[in-house]
Amino acid sequence: MTLTHLAAASANFGRDLEQAYAQITHLVAEARTRDVKLLALPEATLGGYLSTLHTDGDGPDSLPPVIDLDGPELREVARIAGDMTVVLGFCEADGDTRFNSAAAVTGDGVIGVHRKVHQPLGENLYYEAGEVFQAFETPVGRLGMLICYDKAFPEAARALALDGAQIVTCISAWPSSRTAGAGDIAEDRWTRRFNVFDQARALENQVVWVAANQVGTFGSMRFVANAKIVGPGGDVLATTGTEAGLAVAGLDVEDALQTARRSMFHLRDRRPETYATEVPVHA
Incomplete structure (x- = not known):
């Protein structure tokens, strides 16, 4: 058995890039x-997230810095990563266009990029x-990446699984509920949703799920927070709970996938010919 250790971070990142490099190094x-x-770091590791998602006010007081894929910022992360694969979020510049993006980086540079597809609560005003x-x-194997709200859509993780992803990293800046928040963040309804989505997406696709998130304010x-590693049976192998830190778990990825898929292999047992490709949306 060959164990591969995976980690997901609950950590707080803001606008200061030098502070971000120091925290990534740590x-x-x-x-x-x-x-x-x-190691999966949160959405918006480099430069922080939007300061608000309210659409009924003046919007964010500042925007994250834009970062080029071949720029010095990701080169610095590559230097820090060395022989480790590090997934992190940033505001990607493509000409004058901004994307909320994730990059997988090793000492050799950027090896994969994902641009967030699903945009919550006015995020489309900025990205x-x-x-x-x-x-x-x-x-570490075939990897898929998602960002935050992407995981609320079963099709997103399923598309990665069908493309052969063994491990999916979902990096987030997932907040607590604004309209019906709980004093104890562990009891917040959006905390529960965050955790349910992680386990459901891992189980329904029988993949290893690595979820990072911002913590604090x-x-x-x-x-x-609630960074975690979830096995392909939907079992939480490690979690930070509501605290900052690393959730770390070691598993034989190939063996874990084979065990989960031995009897009921969800991808094999699909019947896509019965699934409507266009379904009317009823509000």
Whole structure:
């Protein structure tokens, strides 16, 4: 049995890039002491997220800095990552267009990119939407990436699984509920949704699920943390709960997938010819 150690971070990142590099360095160093080969950091690691998602006010007080894929910022993360695969979020510049993006980075540079497809609560006012779900090869296996609200849509994770993803990282800046929040963030309804989505997406696709999230506050946002590793049977292998830190779990990815898929293999047993491709939406 060959164990691969995976880690997901609950961490707070804001606008200061130098502070972000220092925190990434610390988290990578901690992960390395635990033999981690894949580390998922939150959405908007470089430059922070929007300070609000309210659409009934003046909007964010500032926007994240734009970052080029071949720019110095991701080169610095690649230097820090070394032989580790690190997934992190940033505001990607494509000409004058902004995307809320995730990159998988090793010491060799950027090896994969995902642009967030599903946009909640006015995020489309500041970012363009991505249009692709695609898995790719990494040192830890075939990997798919999602960002935050993407995981609320079963089709997103399913597209990655059908493209051969063994591991899916979903990096988030997932907040607590604004309209019916709980004093104890562990009891918040959006915390429960965050956790249910993680387990459901892992189980229905029989993949290893690595979920990172922001923690603490930024602007008007209060994040739910709960970074975790979920096995292909939907079992939570490690979690940070509502605290900052790393959720770390070691598993033989190939063996875990084979065990989960031995009797009932959901991807094999699909009947796509019975699924309507266009279904009317009833409000």
